[in-house]
Amino acid sequence: MNASTVAAARREVPPILDDMVQIIGPNVRVADYALPSTKKIVKATVKALKGRQAALMANHGAVCIGRDMDEALVVTEILEKTCKAFIEAEFLGQAKKINKFEAHFMHQYYLLKYSKKVKTNK
Secondary structure (H helix, E strand, O other), X not given: OHHHHHHHHOOOEOOOOXXXXXXXXXXXXXXXXXXXXXXXXXXXXXXXXXXXXXXXXXXXXXXXOOOOHHHHHHHHHHHHHHHHHHHHHHHOOOOOOOOHHHHHHHHHHHHHHHHHHHHHOO
């Protein structure tokens, strides 16, 4: 519900939560609006997903990806949590961003170190 709300507003979600930047990426982009089931929406969504595990589709909702279904579900839960925090923080005045460099660092660390350890522990 929260991701759909942010998608309807066509608002990019900045890096506001640690788990968001680690697992999803440094921000959540919004794909340009396109009609459902068209090549245009696929192209726009793939572009918005570049380097990310989730994207919003303008006036549609969200798409989340992972290396398996469990990871995709975690991404979905974190996206929903992040969008809820974003909506509420904006209501209170403005969501405060994590430094761009730190957000990028946390995401790279997760991809290169932590996510590999999690996979080997299963």
